[in-house]
Amino acid sequence: MSLLACRNASFAYDGRKVLEDVSFEVAVGGYLCIVGENGAGKSTLMQGLLGLVKPVGGSVEVGAEARAGGIGYLPQQTAVQKDFPASVEEVVLSGQLRRCGLRPFFGRGDRREAEAKLRLVRMQDFRKKCFRDLSGGQQRRVLLARALCATRSLLLLDEPAAGLDPRMQDEMYQILNELNREQGMTIVMITHDVQSALRCARQILHLNGRQLFFGSVEEYSQSAAGRRFIDGGPFRVLSGAAAKEGGAKLC
Numbered sequence: 652m653s654l655l656a657c658r659n660a661s662f663a664y665d666g667r668k669v670l671e672d673v674s675f676e677v678a679v680g681g682y683l684c685i686v687g688e689n690g691a692g693k694s695t696l697m698q699g700l701l702g703l704v705k706p707v708g709g710s711v712e713v714g715a716e717a718r719a720g721g722i723g724y725l726p727q728q729t730a731v732q733k734d735f736p737a738s739v740e741e742v743v744l745s746g747q748l749r750r751c752g753l754r755p756f757f758g759r760g761d762r763r764e765a766e767a768k769l770r771l772v773r774m775q776d777f778r779k780k781c782f783r784d785l786s787g788g789q790q791r792r793v794l795l796a797r798a799l800c801a802t803r804s805l806l807l808l809d810e811p812a813a814g815l816d817p818r819m820q821d822e823m824y825q826i827l828n829e830l831n832r833e834q835g836m837t838i839v840m841i842t843h844d845v846q847s848a849l850r851c852a853r854q855i856l857h858l859n860g861r862q863l864f865f866g867s868v869e870e871y872s873q874s875a876a877g878r879r880f881i882d883g884g885p886f887r888v889l890s891g892a893a894a895k896e897g898g899a900k901l902c
């Protein structure tokens with residue numbers, strides 16, 4: 652069953668097309684990585700999936716389950732976010748504002764939910780800490796917990812591991828992997844880290860102002876677009892199970 656789909660979707664700013672003819676589907680529980688060079692249209696597409704930018708051609712379809720369960724969004728981090736003068740718990744709770752409706756305060760249930768999301772990202776011990784005193788990797792995990800508060804089924808992530816050191820990047824990818832495999836969370840992630848995309852995702856969408864490739868990770872690694880984009884010599888793609896059995900590091 653498809654949770655998200657684009658059918659021949661095109662996007663433009665002020666009449667200038669920046670992304671043309673994109674078609675793909677993500678199933679419930681899927682994991683899609685969107686790759687491509689700077690300016691390829693990745694963030695524009697994500698804005699389109701969020702309904703913030705309308706396609707000028709074709710369509711973007713968000714399935715009933717995603718509409719009902721909400722969409723969690725982790726945008727690229729800005730300098731302003733890094734200095735946010737609030738506690739970790741307050742930052743995570745702010746992800747539930749939409750659900751509060753007219754209620755002007757957060758209840759015990761909201762706090763329990765925030766704590767559960769912090770546990771999923773391994774940040775439960777930092778609940779009372781000030782957000783701006785955390786490391787970059789810890790801040791990204793708190794913002795991921797915030798995004799999780801907004802959804803039961805679909806996470807859209809714009810470069811969640813950008814700017815983190817390799818250990819923090821690994822931890823972020825591991826958490827996303829657990830959310831996908833253990834919680835059934837559907838993930839759509841923009842990344843410049845194509846090797847991690849190949850390890851973590853099940854599908855790849857490669858953009859360059861248009862769609863260069865959409866399909867499985869295995870097909871991508873064999874495709875002309877994939878071969879050109881994947882860095883550094885021979886690269887063997889392992890499926891999740893094979894990677895685990897072989898002891899390879901699986902996101």
Ligand SMILES: Nc1ncnc2c1ncn2[C@@H]1O[C@H](COP(=O)(O)OP(=O)(O)OP(=O)(O)O)[C@@H](O)[C@H]1O
Nearest residue numbers: 664665669687688689690691692693694695696841
């Ligand atoms: N709000 C906007 N108004 C006008 N043009 C825009 C706007 N946002 C993006 N663009 C243009 O659309 C094109 C695609 O940009 P987009 O940010 O989607 O690319 P990207 O693949 O996400 O790039 P990056 O990897 O650098 O983040 C670029 O030419 C960019 O200048």
